[in-house]
Amino acid sequence: MQLQSRHLLGLENVTRDDITLILDTAVSFKRVLERPIPKVPTLRGKTVVNLFFEPSTRTRISFELAEKRLSADSVNFSASSSSLKKGETFKDTARNIESMMIDFVVIRHSSPGAAHYLANNVKASIINAGDGAHEHPTQALLDLMTLRENRESLKGLKVVIVGDIEHSRVARSNIYGLLTMGAEVGVCGPSTLLPREVERLGATIYPHIEDAIAEADVLNILRIQLERQGKGLFPSIREYRNLFGVTRERVERAHKPLTIMHPGPMNRGVEIDSDVADSDASVILQQVTNGVAVRMAILYLLAGGKAMAEGEEHA
Amino acid sequence: MPKLNSDQTVHIEKLLLKGARILDSAHKLDETADILIQKDTIQEISSIPSDTFKGTVLDCAGLVVAPGFCDMHVHLREPGREDKETIETGCAAAAAGGFTAVACMPNTKPPLDNRSLIEFVQERAEYLLTDVHPVAAITKGLKGEELTEMGELAEAGAVAFSDDGRPVFDSDQFRRALEYAGMFNRPIIEHSEELSLAEGGHMNEGFVSTQLGLKGIPPISEDIAVARNVLIAEYVGKPVHIAHVSTAGSVRIIREAKSRGVPVTAETCPHYLIFTDEMVKTFDPNKYKMNPPLRTEADRLALLDGLKDGTIDAIATDHAPHTIDDKDCEFDVAAFGIIGLETSIGSVLSHLVQNGKFKLPKIIELMSVNPRKILGLDPIEIKAGARANLTVFDPKAEWTVDPTQFKSKGRNTPFDGETFTGKAVAVLNKGMVYLGR
Numbered sequence: 142m143q144l145q146s147r148h149l150l151g152l153e154n155v156t157r158d159d160i161t162l163i164l165d166t167a168v169s170f171k172r173v174l175e176r177p178i179p180k181v182p183t184l185r186g187k188t189v190v191n192l193f194f195e196p197s198t199r200t201r202i203s204f205e206l207a208e209k210r211l212s213a214d215s216v217n218f219s220a221s222s223s224s225l226k227k228g229e230t231f232k233d234t235a236r237n238i239e240s241m242m243i244d245f246v247v248i249r250h251s252s253p254g255a256a257h258y259l260a261n262n263v264k265a266s267i268i269n270a271g272d273g274a275h276e277h278p279t280q281a282l283l284d285l286m287t288l289r290e291n292r293e294s295l296k297g298l299k300v301v302i303v304g305d306i307e308h309s310r311v312a313r314s315n316i317y318g319l320l321t322m323g324a325e326v327g328v329c330g331p332s333t334l335l336p337r338e339v340e341r342l343g344a345t346i347y348p349h350i351e352d353a354i355a356e357a358d359v360l361n362i363l364r365i366q367l368e369r370q371g372k373g374l375f376p377s378i379r380e381y382r383n384l385f386g387v388t389r390e391r392v393e394r395a396h397k398p399l400t401i402m403h404p405g406p407m408n409r410g411v412e413i414d415s416d417v418a419d420s421d422a423s424v425i426l427q428q429v430t431n432g433v434a435v436r437m438a439i440l441y442l443l444a445g446g447k448a449m450a451e452g453e454e455h456a
Numbered sequence: 457m458p459k460l461n462s463d464q465t466v467h468i469e470k471l472l473l474k475g476a477r478i479l480d481s482a483h484k485l486d487e488t489a490d491i492l493i494q495k496d497t498i499q500e501i502s503s504i505p506s507d508t509f510k511g512t513v514l515d516c517a518g519l520v521v522a523p524g525f526c527d528m529h530v531h532l533r534e535p536g537r538e539d540k541e542t543i544e545t546g547c548a549a550a551a552a553g554g555f556t557a558v559a560c561m562p563n564t565k566p567p568l569d570n571r572s573l574i575e576f577v578q579e580r581a582e583y584l585l586t587d588v589h590p591v592a593a594i595t596k597g598l599k600g601e602e603l604t605e606m607g608e609l610a611e612a613g614a615v616a617f618s619d620d621g622r623p624v625f626d627s628d629q630f631r632r633a634l635e636y637a638g639m640f641n642r643p644i645i646e647h648s649e650e651l652s653l654a655e656g657g658h659m660n661e662g663f664v665s666t667q668l669g670l671k672g673i674p675p676i677s678e679d680i681a682v683a684r685n686v687l688i689a690e691y692v693g694k695p696v697h698i699a700h701v702s703t704a705g706s707v708r709i710i711r712e713a714k715s716r717g718v719p720v721t722a723e724t725c726p727h728y729l730i731f732t733d734e735m736v737k738t739f740d741p742n743k744y745k746m747n748p749p750l751r752t753e754a755d756r757l758a759l760l761d762g763l764k765d766g767t768i769d770a771i772a773t774d775h776a777p778h779t780i781d782d783k784d785c786e787f788d789v790a791a792f793g794i795i796g797l798e799t800s801i802g803s804v805l806s807h808l809v810q811n812g813k814f815k816l817p818k819i820i821e822l823m824s825v826n827p828r829k830i831l832g833l834d835p836i837e838i839k840a841g842a843r844a845n846l847t848v849f850d851p852k853a854e855w856t857v858d859p860t861q862f863k864s865k866g867r868n869t870p871f872d873g874e875t876f877t878g879k880a881v882a883v884l885n886k887g888m889v890y891l892g893r
């Protein structure tokens with residue numbers, strides 16, 4: 142089995158079979174990562190450009206590691222060092238990439254649709270590493286992989302995403318991916334940070350964190366962007382923490398065993414308390430490890446790789 | 457008179473429009489006859505045999521001859537952004553699209569806020585077939601601070617006042633503008649947008665903006681502004697024309713206001729009648745980014761109802777040419793606006809008439825009679841002795857939109873590649889005739 146698309150732009154239209162294929166493949170690559178020499182020659186001779194128009198150390202490093210573990214040649218192009226600031230248009234960047242005969246472009250950009258734009262304008266396979274508030278499919282896939290490792294089944298699992306849903310690409314990709322895989326999704330956050338008609342995406346709204354915790358199997362806690370306060374979307378960090386902070390006291394009142402996730406970087410003491418983030422219920426570090434495995438799987442599959450048999454590993 | 461070649465403008469000596477269906481909704485005219493035109497005047501409407509006729513004959517069998525169409529909302533970009541459009545290219549686009557008149561918005565660089573600029577625009581169009589009716593700015597420099605010298609501007613030829621592109625944000629200023637412009641019997645054309653709700657948005661706010669993560673422009677940002685504008689118009693008893701209506705809320709408010717006799721008129725554009733915000737999922741700003749944005753299906757249907765019951769008086773295009781660099785980029789970086797002059801008739805005939813929703817006389821009302829009435833232009837009559845100001849179109853011709861063939865400098869159209877049924881064939885005005893391709 143192979144992936145249906147040569148790009149990964151988002152999870153909105155990715156099928157259950159394709160998500161399963163990616164997650165299964167990621168399991169094999171995770172085994173590679175656990176070896177003494179965690180490197181395979183799978184993508185030798187392939188070139189990847191990591192195009193980061195927004196600062197993101199974590200996602201970029203995760204992609205870079207995945208590329209190196211697969212023996213791909215990779216180059217980084219980040220906004221701080223880029224010519225884009227000197228007025229080079231996004232279109233010119235796309236054209237330059239096209240003339241450099243690149244196989245893969247990993248793109249992070251503040252504009253929704255930036256990855257689609259590249260997919261329409263260059264021949265390379267495009268991997269969306271986050272386009273504005275639109276999608277961040279690799280994050281959602283690594284979240285799904287982590288949930289599969291910790292929970293019996295994704296089907297029927299109740300995942301509540303907590304925080305600024307409106308501006309979150311992680312939330313959107315998670316909602317799409319989770320629903321495709323048969324999970325139930327809730328969203329919890331200030332009404333000012335819930336996008337319009339979010340229920341039509343298939344998510345249930347929880348106005349109170351206590352209710353969310355009472356019903357959820359999983360909390361996926363988003364980073365609250367501190368600058369949103371200045372835009373009048375919520376009155377203060379203090380009140381945000383009072384109303385939506387995931388604290389030990391609140392978590393202790395859960396009815397069921399709770400899994401705690403966070404895409405990072407965390408504002409400890411704001412959206413999540415340290416004793417929750419570092420508790421046994423937390424799988425936050427596992428998410429980071431799985432991020433590399435999932436990204437290896439995506440690169441491998443987009444390069445035309447096929448599903449690996451049970452127990453098969455890369456030479 | 458030289459032979460009539462396609463894609464050429466020639467001066468008329470003696471021209472016979474043979475076997476045309478003459479449709480004039482204002483005068484309840486619908487008959488098939490021959491029209492003899494000499495220079496700029498209709499000589500005779502009857503049955504004129506073409507074999508003995510000494511002059512040029514245009515075979516109009518199957519074609520409709522209507523009073524010249526008027527697009528009351530276009531951006532010609534000159535002066536200042538001649539790389540996007542000039543008065544000449546914009547007028548060529550108008551002629552190719554079947555319009556004999558346009559009203560051009562004052563948001564040029566510098567803006568049309570003084571007499572010399574109004575005169576400049578008119579001089580530029582003096583020898584062109586298209587009548588260019590400048591709309592002057594409401595406030596100096598479009599800054600929303602001081603009123604322009606409306607008396608002088610009206611005398612110089614401004615047919616209306618507008619700060620289009622932006623609303624007059626200050627309600628007192630807007631009230632004064634209506635009162636003052638009213639002295640000269642000129643309407644205020646208001647771009648109705650409550651900026652505090654709309655600022656920073658790139659598409660309609662709704663389910664699709666939620667899916668795409670693009671900042672939305674809520675429909676209430678238009679509704680609130682329309683409500684304010686009709687309330688002020690009612691209070692001072694002076695006419696306001698609502699530009700590019702895009703929401704169901706606006707239609708409801710305007711309908712209610714009209715029922716109470718408020719002096720309000722309104723226009724919408726073909727794209728709001730045909731597309732919805734679902735199209736933004738393509739992330740193609742060249743086709744689908746404009747302000748106001750494409751709304752939902754419920755809005756689209758409400759606009760069609762509004763056209764039908766007369767709540768909306770006119771179809772205009774908000775023709776807004778941009779360079780490729782302003783449009784071939786990220787969606788939230790791209791400029792707002794699409795062009796419309798060369799696709800207006802085709803899109804309206806295909807999407808509104810072909811399916812039987814609207815009859816041709818109604819379309820002529822929406823695209824010729826009413827816009828001229830709102831702007832205070834002389835009504836067009838199709839009768840012996842009248843000036844020949846005519847649009848000839850073929851309601852059945854099929855053609856495919858190819859933006860590379862446009863007269864406009866703009867290529868930013870959502871209709872690229874679409875096959876239309878219905879096409880502008882020719883326009884006649886000022887003693888000239890342009891026969892399209």
Ligand SMILES: [Zn+2]
Nearest residue numbers: 620621647699
């Ligand atoms: Zn406008």
